[in-house]
Amino acid sequence: MKGAGDVLGPYFNCISCQDIFNTDGENTINLKYSGSMLTDKIIDFDYYNILHIYGESINIKFASSSSRLKAIIKQGYNKDKFKEELIDLFEDNDDVSMEITISKEKLINHLKVLLPNLSGYECKVFWDENSLVKSLDGSDFNNLEDIFCPIQAQRMIILLNGNINIENSYVKIISNIKPNHSIVPQQYSERCTLLEKINFRNKMCNWTFSTKLIMPDVLFFLDLVTNDQEFPLKTALGRKIIEMIIPCISDFTDRTGEEICSTLNGSRKIEIKYKFEDIKDITSMKNLFDIYNWIYGGKLNADKFYIARNLLSISLCSNCTKKSFEILIENSKEIYDSIIANYDKYLIGNVEVYFKEKSKAIDLVFEKTDKINNNISSIVENMNKSFVTLIGSFLIAIVTYVNKENVLVLQITGIVYGIYLLCSSIYYMPYYFYKKITTVSEFKDSMAVYKKNLLPNDIPSDKKYKLSLIIWWAYWCLSLIIIIIMLITDIFFILNTNEFIDNVTQVIKNL
Numbered sequence: 001m002k003g004a005g006d007v008l009g010p011y012f013n014c015i016s017c018q019d020i021f022n023t024d025g026e027n028t029i030n031l032k033y034s035g036s037m038l039t040d041k042i043i044d045f046d047y048y049n050i051l052h053i054y055g056e057s058i059n060i061k062f063a064s065s066s067s068r069l070k071a072i073i074k075q076g077y078n079k080d081k082f083k084e085e086l087i088d089l090f091e092d093n094d095d096v097s098m099e100i101t102i103s104k105e106k107l108i109n110h111l112k113v114l115l116p117n118l119s120g121y122e123c124k125v126f127w128d129e130n131s132l133v134k135s136l137d138g139s140d141f142n143n144l145e146d147i148f149c150p151i152q153a154q155r156m157i158i159l160l161n162g163n164i165n166i167e168n169s170y171v172k173i174i175s176n177i178k179p180n181h182s183i184v185p186q187q188y189s190e191r192c193t194l195l196e197k198i199n200f201r202n203k204m205c206n207w208t209f210s211t212k213l214i215m216p217d218v219l220f221f222l223d224l225v226t227n228d229q230e231f232p233l234k235t236a237l238g239r240k241i242i243e244m245i246i247p248c249i250s251d252f253t254d255r256t257g258e259e260i261c262s263t264l265n266g267s268r269k270i271e272i273k274y275k276f277e278d279i280k281d282i283t284s285m286k287n288l289f290d291i292y293n294w295i296y297g298g299k300l301n302a303d304k305f306y307i308a309r310n311l312l313s314i315s316l317c318s319n320c321t322k323k324s325f326e327i328l329i330e331n332s333k334e335i336y337d338s339i340i341a342n343y344d345k346y347l348i349g350n351v352e353v354y355f356k357e358k359s360k361a362i363d364l365v366f367e368k369t370d371k372i373n374n375n376i377s378s379i380v381e382n383m384n385k386s387f388v389t390l391i392g393s394f395l396i397a398i399v400t401y402v403n404k405e406n407v408l409v410l411q412i413t414g415i416v417y418g419i420y421l422l423c424s425s426i427y428y429m430p431y432y433f434y435k436k437i438t439t440v441s442e443f444k445d446s447m448a449v450y451k452k453n454l455l456p457n458d459i460p461s462d463k464k465y466k467l468s469l470i471i472w473w474a475y476w477c478l479s480l481i482i483i484i485i486m487l488i489t490d491i492f493f494i495l496n497t498n499e500f501i502d503n504v505t506q507v508i509k510n511l
Contacts, residue, residue: 007049008100009161015041015098024131029160031100031127039090043083051075053179055110057103062086064093102127102160111158117183121156121172128161129175133232136240141211144240149213150191164233166223170194170214173221173233194218200300207247208254216244216292225286238282245292246272246328249308266306266313274325287332291339304343311339362460368443372468375435379475382428414494418487425483429476436472 008031012020015037023030042062050058051074060073069092071085090096104125112119124147126132135147148155148171155171162175174181197215201207219241224234243260247253250262250272262272291312295304315335316324328335443465493500 007053011045011050014038014045022127022131024127024134027104029100029102029104029125029127029131031102032097033099034095034097037096037098039086043079043086047073047077053114053177054102054107055113057105057107057110059101061099061101062089062096063099064089064096066095067093069093108158111177114179115177115181115183118156120153121183122150122153123156123158125158125160128159129164129231129233132157132159132173133236136236141209141214145211145213148218150194150218151213152191166221168217168221170218171221196300197296200296201248204302204305205248205250206252207250210247210253211244215296216241216248216289217296219244220289235282238285239276239279241285242279242282242288242329243276245288246274248292249295249305249312251309264309264313264316266310268313270313270316270324272316272324272328274323278325281329284329284332287336288328290336291332294336294339307343308339311335311342364443364446365460365462365465368439369465369468371439372436372465372472375432375439376468376472376475379432379472379479382424382479411494411497414490414497418490418494421483421486421490429480429483432476436469436476440469 012033021032023032047060050060056075058074061070062072063070067089069085069089071082071089073082102125107125108123111123126135132147135143147157150170154169157171157173158177159173159175160177164173164175166173194215194217197217198211198213201215202210219237221237224237227234246262247260249264251265253260253262255261258275258277260274260276264270264272291308295308312328312335315331315338316327322330443462447462
């Protein structure tokens with residue numbers, strides 16, 4: 001039985017219509033023709049097959065811009081009345097044109113009646129391959145998602161005219177659908193997997209204008225990749241896949257005007273700058289998809305992300321005379337092979353070295369934490385010395401004063417102690433601060449290296465180290481406050497020694 005394209009194609013040939021103008025809108029398909037047509041062929045043509053396949057969705061209208069007369073073919077049309085209208089129209093006018101309007105929504109509903117299994121799919125209709133390509137080429141991701149996104153069921157894209165029949169786990173594209181077309185019942189089970197990949201990408205990548213509902217998997221059709229022939233849909237999908245993959249493996253992606261900039265932080269920082277129009281050669285698409293699929297396929301693992309980014313950054317910087325985008329496109333196969341080979345070495349040959357680095361990182365955290373704690377102990381020890389010196393100095397001064405009753409002895413003692421406290425504070429407080437800064441700087445530099453070489457889950461916790469820093473700050477500030485208070489008290493004592501002695505004497509008498 002003939003399909004949707006099979007019945008309209010012969011009709012155009014029969015009535016001698018060439019160069020049909022096609023407009024594929026959001027809700028309708030419009031096919032227009034202006035030129036000579038064979039009136040008798042139009043009248044005698046058997047419209048049963050057309051109306052059977054298209055149902056109420058199709059409307060074939062003949063009209064003239066210079067007349068109100070028109071002849072229409074639609075569901076339930078009267079052939080005799082149509083013949084009369086058509087003859088009158090062609091006899092009185094030389095500019096008769098034909099316009100076929102197909103309602104996409106009505107057509108989908110009609111096809112679901114003819115093919116019950118189609119009801120399980122989310123359907124989109126286009127006239128032919130070129131119509132679908134026009135909607136993809138250069139369009140934003142919102143339009144792309146509207147066409148391809150499988151929300152609750154697998155997406156079915158129906159091309160009324162053509163011979164493309166391909167599918168993946170998310171989308172089926174079929175051409176020239178027939179009333180007896182074999183449609184497999186819906187068995188869509190990939191929605192959760194797709195959402196997991198999107199959430200994983202959002203966690204690992206900052207893509208400012210990212211897709212919300214689809215990933216490169218949705219556009220990847222193995223039958224297109226293995227087909228050596230070049231055709232418009234293969235090129236359009238290939239360009240879109242490349243455009244989506246680069247942000248999916250980068251750390252940060254933003255867009256300025258038409259230029260896209262993806263930043264990749266591996267062993268070094270790399271910027272991949274390109275425009276959509278720069279994506280011309282899609283031969284690299286399969287290799288780039290292999291890299292993407294290696295990261296996102298199977299169990300989602302952040303470790304693969306970091307390894308791939310490190311190796312990508314090394315590969316993209318190997319030839320600095322070219323743009324990173326060009327190197328990525330030209331050497332995609334070598335980069336993919338390098339990632340696989342180095343990952344195998346990581347799993348097998350470098351395990352011992354890796355765990356040595358992990359052990360060094362753990363030792364570093366303990367070492368720097370101990371240094372901070374030792375610094376705290378030194379601050380406390382110095383504070384204790386200051387207190388002991390204060391008490392000792394004044395005990396000696398008081399004993400001397402009791403024997404000689406000379407106030408000058410107490411004042412000299414206060415001056416000497418004040419000079420001692422001031423000098424020791426000027427030396428020790430900046431010294432402890434300098435030691436803390438040096439320790440923190442060494443810790444940050446070393447941890448930065450380990451973060452590049454170790455997987456995130458293997459980087460040791462620095463909670464105790466951070467707690468020690470907080471305690472250090474508390475002791476250092478407390479020590480500084482106490483020193484200031486002691487200096488102020490000492491100055492007050494020197495300037496008011498007699499009053500101080502009288503107050504102390506009075507307290508002793510009261511006791």
